[in-house]
Amino acid sequence: MSDKLLKVDNLRVSYHTYAGEVQAVRGVSFELDEGETLALVGESGCGKSVTARSLMRLNKVPPAEIKAESRVLFQGENIYDFDQNRLRRYRGQDAAMIFQDAMAALNPTMTIGKQVAETLLHHQALSKKAAREQVRQLLQQVGISEPERRLRQYPHELSGGMRQRVMIAIAFANQPRLLIADEPTTALDVTIQAQIIDLMKQLQQIHKTAVIMITHDLGVVANLAQRIAVMYAGTIVERGSSREIFYHPRHPYTNMLLEAVPRLDQPEDKELASIAGTPPDLLNPPPGCPFCSRCRYCMDICLKQRPPVYQFEPDHQADCWLYALEKPAEDAPFTRRDDHE
Amino acid sequence: MKVFRYLIKRLLIALITLYIIATATFFLLALTPGDALSARVEKLPDQVTERLYEKYGLDKPVMERYLITMKGLLHGDFGESIIYEGQTVQDIIAEKGPVSARLGLQQMILGVGVGLLLGILAAVKKGKFWDYFVVVLAILLISVPNLIFALLLQMVFAARLKWFPVIGWPSAGQWFSGWKYTVLPTLAGCFGYIAAYSRLLKASMLDVMNQDYVLTAESKGLTHREVILHHVLRNSMIPIITRLPMTVAMCITGSFFIESVFSIPGLGLYYVNAVAAQDVPIVMGETVIIAALYIFVVFITDILYTIVDPRIRISGGKR
Numbered sequence: 001m002s003d004k005l006l007k008v009d010n011l012r013v014s015y016h017t018y019a020g021e022v023q024a025v026r027g028v029s030f031e032l033d034e035g036e037t038l039a040l041v042g043e044s045g046c047g048k049s050v051t052a053r054s055l056m057r058l059n060k061v062p063p064a065e066i067k068a069e070s071r072v073l074f075q076g077e078n079i080y081d082f083d084q085n086r087l088r089r090y091r092g093q094d095a096a097m098i099f100q101d102a103m104a105a106l107n108p109t110m111t112i113g114k115q116v117a118e119t120l121l122h123h124q125a126l127s128k129k130a131a132r133e134q135v136r137q138l139l140q141q142v143g144i145s146e147p148e149r150r151l152r153q154y155p156h157e158l159s160g161g162m163r164q165r166v167m168i169a170i171a172f173a174n175q176p177r178l179l180i181a182d183e184p185t186t187a188l189d190v191t192i193q194a195q196i197i198d199l200m201k202q203l204q205q206i207h208k209t210a211v212i213m214i215t216h217d218l219g220v221v222a223n224l225a226q227r228i229a230v231m232y233a234g235t236i237v238e239r240g241s242s243r244e245i246f247y248h249p250r251h252p253y254t255n256m257l258l259e260a261v262p263r264l265d266q267p268e269d270k271e272l273a274s275i276a277g278t279p280p281d282l283l284n285p286p287p288g289c290p291f292c293s294r295c296r297y298c299m300d301i302c303l304k305q306r307p308p309v310y311q312f313e314p315d316h317q318a319d320c321w322l323y324a325l326e327k328p329a330e331d332a333p334f335t336r337r338d339d340h341e
Numbered sequence: 342m343k344v345f346r347y348l349i350k351r352l353l354i355a356l357i358t359l360y361i362i363a364t365a366t367f368f369l370l371a372l373t374p375g376d377a378l379s380a381r382v383e384k385l386p387d388q389v390t391e392r393l394y395e396k397y398g399l400d401k402p403v404m405e406r407y408l409i410t411m412k413g414l415l416h417g418d419f420g421e422s423i424i425y426e427g428q429t430v431q432d433i434i435a436e437k438g439p440v441s442a443r444l445g446l447q448q449m450i451l452g453v454g455v456g457l458l459l460g461i462l463a464a465v466k467k468g469k470f471w472d473y474f475v476v477v478l479a480i481l482l483i484s485v486p487n488l489i490f491a492l493l494l495q496m497v498f499a500a501r502l503k504w505f506p507v508i509g510w511p512s513a514g515q516w517f518s519g520w521k522y523t524v525l526p527t528l529a530g531c532f533g534y535i536a537a538y539s540r541l542l543k544a545s546m547l548d549v550m551n552q553d554y555v556l557t558a559e560s561k562g563l564t565h566r567e568v569i570l571h572h573v574l575r576n577s578m579i580p581i582i583t584r585l586p587m588t589v590a591m592c593i594t595g596s597f598f599i600e601s602v603f604s605i606p607g608l609g610l611y612y613v614n615a616v617a618a619q620d621v622p623i624v625m626g627e628t629v630i631i632a633a634l635y636i637f638v639v640f641i642t643d644i645l646y647t648i649v650d651p652r653i654r655i656s657g658g659k660r
Contacts, residue, residue: 056560084564092562104553108652109575118571119561154651170561 012067039221042231096171102163113151233290240316250318419626430626441607445592452534460542483536491529545577
């Protein structure tokens, strides 16, 4: 019924540790169209990687727990209802994933060629020879020179950028409908970052793949994503088109994130902006807005009640009390709190 | 070229090590009060004793004996046994070596095999019944000395049930017909390997299962079995394979306790008796040969590292 490629609805993931239940993801919802690029942006520990992994059902259960009401609908089907066979077809064929550190994400004792061929052979009826030929073409496609020689090499014999290209080759091997990229450029230097982003963009256009790009770097997604979702403390606090987020950020957190992106035209003596304080402890998440302890505009109500979603443009929403037009039923006052400064 | 230089270097280090071991063994034996002849029980006429001292060179000063022994070692001549007339170390190793080697290898194959299987079981079923079963079993097996197991096995399977003989060993040439004799000593000696290898593999597999590349393998849609076989096992075998040669060396040099309890005419028992009797040529010879074996095994281990783990290369330089 739904024409959305992916629909995530109230995803909640907890980790059971000795200290207690860490609520890593606390109700994340978003949608993704065919061929669209969505960026999930947020700082370390905000739950973006856990979200990414839950989209592939890669969280280890236990210690992880995917809450019962969470739904991840791929083409209308909940992936958490998949049986093992359907799940294996989903992984690698319908959806693929790229990880942050390609060195760690490639098997050190297996040749590049075998690691790419493995995913081909698993999902397509190919002879070993045909698979090898396809691997060669794939490596060429992702811009690896001398593919014939490279496919016999081991990951440690390649440079960081090349390893990430291999990961991309593995991900695109079966032309997936959905690609989840978990900080694919974080471990690389800036020049290589740009190359990798370009490569992903190019392949995405050829194969019409939808991409979920996970990053902490707003600069990376500026000209890649059509839509951006800003995550904080396990929830999405603001979502909207790239344009809207960059030019009309609504949530104080998004604002501060944008201020923290380094700019070329910044005066040399000016210190790069940073956000004071630390994210809340997800063992005991605060009852109100998760950002209130670091927010410039924090009000009494922010401490007591989670903010509702406010709609701005047709495709722009933020969860923040600042936009409330009238006093909510709870009688917490709308007074500024400046005492935390 | 680099490989060649590496081999030469390793050989030189091996020779120096052997020299130090031989020298240390010699002086340790020389420092021990008494000697092989005075330790003998029966009283011989003085003249005979004198002749014997002369024959084995035990009347000469220590330094001279040291030089003679070292010269002999250089020629591969360890000298005759003082206790067993006319026998050389080579004779004894040729005679008793195969016995210890057979026993040791049987123990190892059974122990390492079962150990690895249990290790896989424990890692795959982590946190479930089989995991705890293997942990408890390993602790039990490693904390009870195999001497106790030997006696228990003798009591139950030999004395009570009479399935196997209590003691003894097939004589030379009886490789298969005498298998019943080898069952209990093999069992008694394999428990340590089971404990050690199951724990080693489990720890190694759990470590590998937490690596990112296992996640990559899963995200490719491989089956659980494929992930374990192709990605987890090979990487977790690295510590196992590099430890195997040491185990081989350990088991073919014989085990004193098992060999004494089951009256097995092997090297381990003989070696310990030779030390007690201060049979200098035999002790020297065996020590040097066993040391050489270990040095060789360490070398093999280093070669194996480069085969199982492509990240390690002999040249030692940057890749």
